[in-house]
Amino acid sequence: MPSPFSPSLLRYSSTHNPAPIPHLGTRYNDAGEFLPEPGNTVVCHLVDGSRSQSAILRARQKFLMMKEASQFAFTPVSSLHMTLFQGIIEYRRRLPFWPQDVSLDTDINRMSEIYLSRLQSFRALDPFLVEVTEVTPVGLTVAGASVEDRKALAAWRNAFAEVFGYRHPDHDSYAFHITFCYPIRRLDDQALPGWQAMLDESLEELRESAPVLELRPPAFCTFEDMNHFEERLIFDTDN
Numbered sequence: 001m002p003s004p005f006s007p008s009l010l011r012y013s014s015t016h017n018p019a020p021i022p023h024l025g026t027r028y029n030d031a032g033e034f035l036p037e038p039g040n041t042v043v044c045h046l047v048d049g050s051r052s053q054s055a056i057l058r059a060r061q062k063f064l065m066m067k068e069a070s071q072f073a074f075t076p077v078s079s080l081h082m083t084l085f086q087g088i089i090e091y092r093r094r095l096p097f098w099p100q101d102v103s104l105d106t107d108i109n110r111m112s113e114i115y116l117s118r119l120q121s122f123r124a125l126d127p128f129l130v131e132v133t134e135v136t137p138v139g140l141t142v143a144g145a146s147v148e149d150r151k152a153l154a155a156w157r158n159a160f161a162e163v164f165g166y167r168h169p170d171h172d173s174y175a176f177h178i179t180f181c182y183p184i185r186r187l188d189d190q191a192l193p194g195w196q197a198m199l200d201e202s203l204e205e206l207r208e209s210a211p212v213l214e215l216r217p218p219a220f221c222t223f224e225d226m227n228h229f230e231e232r233l234i235f236d237t238d239n
Contacts, residue, residue: 005196008136014186021183026091027226030184032073034225039089040112042160043081043229044215046178052210056080059135059202060180066198068191072138072181075226082130082142082178084153084218085160086168087115099165112222112232118163119220119233125159127237128152129212130176135202137187137195139180145212156218182226 003010010016028034046053057077063069088097088111093104102114128149134141144150153176161167168174187195219231 005192006134006136006199008134008141009187009192009196009199012137012183012187013189013192015189017186021186023182024184028073028182028184032070032184034073034075034227036225037089037091038108038222038224040087040108040115040220040222041083041229042085042087042218042220043083044218045081045229045231047214047216050214052213055206055210056140056178056213058209059140059206062198062202063180066195068187068195071185071187072183074181075179076228079226079228080178080180081229082176082213082215084176085157085164086174087164087220096166097168101165109222115164115220116232122159122163122235124217124235124237125155126152128156130215131212132203132206132210135199135206136177137199138182140178140206142176142178142213 005013024030026035027037046056060074060077060080063072064074088108090108092098095104098104102111106114129145130142130149130153131145132140133143144153154172157171157174161171216234217237218235220233220235221229221231223229
């Protein structure tokens with residue numbers, strides 16, 4: 001008999017996935033506080049004041065109203081974004097997550113300056129639209145809204161891979177997402193029905209009120225932790 005719960009929900013179940021929680025103790029602690037984890041990345045922030053931002057914030061509020069919300073570390077509203085290309089981080093100094101032509105012990109701030117220099121000649125590619133495809137216990141899974149949008153997203157990632165000098169193992173299969181929170185403790189079995197109902201309701205409401213998400217242009221960002229992503233170079237798709 002098929003499970004009444006989605007695979008993405010079961011990933012956060014203490015019964016169905018008792019494995020250690022990734023990033024707990026390095027990215028954030030068990031009090032829900034984000035820890036220093038400097039790095040860089042390319043993201044698209046939400047458009048402030050947009051209809052889709054309002055819809056996303058309503059969905060996020062549903063998470064916060066769940067009885068088990070304290071089992072998750074929530075990122076600030078201002079940091080909400082879709083990652084377009086994963087950069088480097090301090091605690092992942094190994095291949096293939098680092099360019100082969102730069103020493104693995106290069107200071108993280110120096111790495112960001114190297115990338116800023118390389119990206120000066122980067123030409124913005126075609127714009128794209130994204131839609132929400134699933135709501136999971138940690139946020140939204142998104143994808144290109146059409147075949148052409150999905151091709152555009154792949155083209156951006158391929159182009160950035162050339163500049164950054166590496167391809168993560170999931171380069172071609174990467175699932176785009178907007179993270180609301182990170183798990184501190186997995187959910188007990190009795191919590192699963194309520195969470196599945198909330199996730200399903202949130203997806204339905206998002207599809208109705210925000211069929212396409214309004215995102216800012218891609219930007220190369222630096223960060224000290226998950227609280228803030230500073231836009232250092234914006235790739236304006238309107239030019």
